[in-house]
Amino acid sequence: MKTCLVVDDSKVIRKVARHILETLDLQVREAGDGREALEACLEAVPDVILLDWNMPVMSGMDFLRALRDANLPRRPRIVFCTTENGMAHIRAAIDAGADEYIMKPFDRDTLESKLQLVGMI
Amino acid sequence: MVQSASSGQSLAVLSALLEARTGQQIASHRSTRVDTVLLPLMRERRIETLDQLVYAVLDGRDPHLAGRVIDALVNGETSFFRDRHVFDNIVEVVTEVERAGRRARIWSAGCSTGQEPLSLAMIFAERQETHGTPMPEIVATDVSEAAIARARSGSYTQFEVQRGLPIRQMVRWFEGRPGNEWVARPELLRHIAFRQMNLTIDPAPGGSFDVVLCRNVMLYFAPEPKKRAFHTIAGAMRPTGLLILGAGETVMGQTDLFQLASAGRGMYQKSDMGDPAPRA
Ligand SMILES: C[S@@+](CC[C@H](N)C(=O)[O-])C[C@H]1O[C@@H](n2cnc3c(N)ncnc32)[C@H](O)[C@@H]1O
Numbered sequence: 001m002k003t004c005l006v007v008d009d010s011k012v013i014r015k016v017a018r019h020i021l022e023t024l025d026l027q028v029r030e031a032g033d034g035r036e037a038l039e040a041c042l043e044a045v046p047d048v049i050l051l052d053w054n055m056p057v058m059s060g061m062d063f064l065r066a067l068r069d070a071n072l073p074r075r076p077r078i079v080f081c082t083t084e085n086g087m088a089h090i091r092a093a094i095d096a097g098a099d100e101y102i103m104k105p106f107d108r109d110t111l112e113s114k115l116q117l118v119g120m121i
Numbered sequence: 122m123v124q125s126a127s128s129g130q131s132l133a134v135l136s137a138l139l140e141a142r143t144g145q146q147i148a149s150h151r152s153t154r155v156d157t158v159l160l161p162l163m164r165e166r167r168i169e170t171l172d173q174l175v176y177a178v179l180d181g182r183d184p185h186l187a188g189r190v191i192d193a194l195v196n197g198e199t200s201f202f203r204d205r206h207v208f209d210n211i212v213e214v215v216t217e218v219e220r221a222g223r224r225a226r227i228w229s230a231g232c233s234t235g236q237e238p239l240s241l242a243m244i245f246a247e248r249q250e251t252h253g254t255p256m257p258e259i260v261a262t263d264v265s266e267a268a269i270a271r272a273r274s275g276s277y278t279q280f281e282v283q284r285g286l287p288i289r290q291m292v293r294w295f296e297g298r299p300g301n302e303w304v305a306r307p308e309l310l311r312h313i314a315f316r317q318m319n320l321t322i323d324p325a326p327g328g329s330f331d332v333v334l335c336r337n338v339m340l341y342f343a344p345e346p347k348k349r350a351f352h353t354i355a356g357a358m359r360p361t362g363l364l365i366l367g368a369g370e371t372v373m374g375q376t377d378l379f380q381l382a383s384a385g386r387g388m389y390q391k392s393d394m395g396d397p398a399p400r401a
Contacts, residue, residue, distance in 0.1 A: 085279065087297050090288065101288040103279050103301075110283045113200070117287050 002120050003027045005046040007037040009055040020108050034058025038066050045072050048120050053082035064096045077118040131175040142191050143264050144321035144346025158193045192267040199233040201285035202240045210384050218331050225257035228330045231338030232261035235272025242312040260326045262318035269317045275305030321346035325357035337367035351376040355395040364389040
């Protein structure tokens with residue numbers, strides 16, 4: 001079973017995402033900000049990370065940088081999932097190493113399609 | 122308020138209209154859907170019941186109404202790069218054609234809002250950049266005026282642009298507009314010739330094709346219109362051409378013009394019946 005770490009400061013979004021991801025047969029863990037996410041990754045590297053951009057304590061972008069410095073045994077797939085939906089943000093995310101990008105709001109089809117694109121289902 | 126119970130007679134009229142215009146049948150289990158999909162049109166025209174809508178269509182004072190009803194009734198569900206492996210097969214066929222020194226021709230029949238031909242255009246435009254290969258000719262048709270108009274505009278909602286389309290290709294080939302609208306770049310759109318066409322009635326686009334995609338289009342066709350559509354497609358294909366149907370579709374028991382191609386599941390080539398050898 002593939003594992004997905006859902007990183008979002010909104011409990012509601014995490015809950016919705018978890019629900020969808022579990023029906024897609026992924027095992028889900030949650031983190032409320034970049035720092036928590038980093039701790040979770042050091043514990044066990046997930047297969048894919050669903051990553052919000054704007055979060056308190058540590059943003060999605062800062063998390064990506066920290067993740068690179070952490071030298072994990074393997075690289076998780078990164079799927080940004082954010083309300084930032086301008087071209088400039090999307091380009092910056094790709095440059096920072098994101099594999100895919102979801103513009104919120106998302107639905108089941110969006111999540112399923114993007115996870116397919118990164119080879120998780 | 123719109124009444125949810127639709128009379129059997131009205132359904133019968135709508136069903137006959139749909140079949141006459143598209144060859145499609147309304148399966149009885151979909152009758153609840155009929156109310157739902159027609160609701161927005163009925164609201165717009167201030168029509169309250171399905172019966173009234175049918176009267177309005179039949180009295181013919183609004184010549185566009187029947188077309189609008191058809192547009193609403195046909196299922197236009199689609200996405201970018203639907204069944205991805207299919208596109209690898211098409212690249213193989215096109216490569217073969219290029220080896221033979223020709224420019225390939227592809228027909229997307231039943232293209233809905235254009236995601237299928239645009240996926241093809243992206244693949245081959247990128248291949249042109251990296252390999253210097255020629256762009257195949259892409260023709261895209263659909264019976265629905267509304268679908269073809271949207272396909273031509275290349276404009277997609279945020280939801281549509283996130284179904285099947287890798288983010289790098291979205292960045293490369295689409296422009297963001299205010300209101301979460303994403304529009305395919307003109308240099309991509311110009312590779313596709315869009316045309317309104319009814320597969321069960323109209324003649325095929327001119328010339329012959331190396332690849333015809335007719336995916337998830339004929340699922341609800343009645344037997345006779347289906348036969349006619351296969352006939353039209355066979356007539357528009359080169360002897361070595363490939364017909365691609367949707368993942369759950371088959372020619373088995375539907376037509377003897379086609380047979381399974383060696384290329385794999387969902388791929389068909391003309392049989393001897395579909396491409397009779399010239400007689401001496
Ligand atoms: C479910 S969509 C499939 C779109 C695309 N081929 C795909 O597989 O994603 C079916 C399309 O077939 C079109 N269609 C239905 N009857 C047709 C007919 N008689 N001639 C041409 N197109 C037709 C509908 O308008 C609709 O856009």
